[in-house]
Amino acid sequence: MNIRFIGSENGLLTFKKLLNGKANVSNGADAKDALIFEISSLEVLYKIPKRNFGVPVFFYLTTPNKTVISNIKEYRISGILFPPLNADAIMSKLVRSQTQDAAVNERDYETLRIKIIAKAENIPTLPAIAQELIKLTRNTSQAAIGQVTSKIKMDQGISSKVIKLVNSPFYGVRKEIASIDRATMLLGFSSVKNIALAISLDQYYQKPFNMYKTTGQAIWQHAYNVALISSEIGKHLQQDCDALYMAGLMHDIGKVVMVDFLVKEVEYVQDEREQLGCSHAEIAAVIMNKWSVAPAIVEAVKTHHDAGSELYGRIVATANNIDHDKENTDEYIYQLNSEHPIQDIDTLKNSIQTILSDNTDDS
Template sequence: MIVPSGEMAVCSRGPEVLEAYLGTCVGVALWDREAQVGGLFHALLAEPLGGSPPAEPLRYAATGLPLFLNALEEKGARVPRLEAAVAGGAIVGPSDDVQLDLQLGARTLERIELFLRATRIPVKLSETGGTFTCCLRLHCLDWTPEIVPVGSHFFRPAASSDIPKPDRTAVESAVAQVKPIPQIAFKILSLLRSETYQMGEISREIRLDQVLAAKVLALCNSPIYGAPEKIESLDRALVFLGERRILQIALSVFLSGIFPSKPGGYSLCKGGLFQHAVTTALIAEFLARRLNMAQGRAYTYGLLHDIGKVVLDQLVTEKAPLFYRQALQNNRPLNEIERELFGMDHSEVGTLLVQHWNLPVDIADAVSGHHNAEAPLLKAAPEEVALITLADFIANRFLGGTHMERLDQTPVIAALRRCGLSAEKLEKVIADMPLAQVRQQASGF
């Protein structure tokens, strides 16, 4: 069972394995062997901002830990018998960057360590402050904790040390083989980009595409959107959800077919790469709303930002031992490893694919610049590229575990400055983010 950020789970002895995927968040597992009770708490931030009691106390270490302890005690656990495992708390920026004190993970971790010291709960296992997402597990059958880097379950030692590397030509021909995107998706993209949602012709076309219409209606009727009654026609869906949301759903449905569905490669779970795309798109839209930027564009860029990974995914799957070994054993950003193995990183491959699809140049900018601190300075819409860098960062650090990523921190700091966000403001934005909704929507396709 996965315990998402800002939540906790408490269990009695049994075959259940509790898991939390942790980047900047911090996970705490506590267990009492005598009472045969244990649990896992996944804290997002250190403490609520502004002093008033938070609406969701489990988001914060300061307010969530007492609740977690209460829940364990209610099931029979006693504090003097508890043992702990702690993981996560990845750092964000260079620690000497005084202007942007972004040590969100370090502060959450500090809170948790203070609490464990004050309650005299011994820490049996701990791995904190790294740069890569890890998974904290608690096996409820024998109360064994475990901390593993994400992707390690795909790691197989290479049979031979000289696995041939695919070269640039192989990557380019893989790009050329990706099927073109349908005309209707193209039209939806340009409506979303121009922020004019005159659907007329598009809704006719969606209606004609029965598979698409059915999928859009099924999504509208899923609990995610909370429709008060069953929506049976596209017209009703338009009234209920609005045109922008319908266009976003339709575009996401189209693109979902292009993303790999099986785990392996970049996906750490079924559809993981696509879930990351939708998560980033929704967070980018949320950030755009907060910063008074174009929401339709932000969603589109977010959805497409890692599209290069769709191409590299096939090559990664073939060269898996080499890829995972490099990714897990080297403390380097993933795009550096990609350049070494494939001659190009996923931003470059994505840009080629966007050009192959004849998509507009601003989309190519967002794809090519999302990991590049310098790029936003050169582009026509630098804030929008920076917004995607931030949305990607938040998706990876606070809603991680669906796909393989290890970010270079430098562009994040530059992107914050470009969007005019201070560390405090960013913390406020993260605290206000509708995480559960984002998760639900991203896994709803």
């Protein structure tokens, strides 16, 4: 077996020593049976393209950095090699990757991608009310706001769900709110608008999501939490909270289309890429462009699983991590804070706790 090693001279020597002559390891481009990348830092990892290399790829980890480990799942690789290692363990991994059914090749991926994108482009249009809500900007006239409010009021299904959600602890109302007008008065139009938008999207989640090992209701609830958390973070970073809310709300909408193509259960984005050659984040962008969502919001969603994304993408990624891994909320906040200083971090942490402790069970 001929293995190409990409990394430091020292790494190559150590790896050769580890293999003890059981395979040919070199840094020459002609070695074609497997590729080994030495991952010694986050910077090194970020430089590796997230594509299919056409041969089994392994990451040889020489750093205990936790961020590196959590970002590895984004890559299309056959396995990770990390200490303690011995020649037999390495060889059994390498040989297994060779005998496995050849991964779907690039051409199959391309055909699949085209099919998935076509389906994403044919996703049912947004309900009229959602389209109007999306069009509203911060300097919308009172008259336009009034019109949308009366449409929300007229829609029994939406208004009763809005009223239910405005009474959740996150909004901190003391006396129960019983009408849309009262909700608008107490919480402001922006909150009512955002809640109505969340509700108008729930129809896309009314199908089985077994391949994601979850339910449509759970994905919707997760999207709603990520929307609230993203917007809350945005407030503390003085960013456009409504835009971040919308990005959070739609960040996983791609799963609505992807789920129709998955044939095996998936756990990580990496699993989607392995099966279908694309991710729910890319497909979400197709859907959102179709819905004429603002480009900055689409970009944030498209990059919510990428390392090194721009601020909005980072905020949505942080909110997503927090909702999936609630116990480590502080860690995610401090990480973001080290890149983008957050004002009043304790208030932010408290608001997030309220959102997380406040899962509605049906809507």
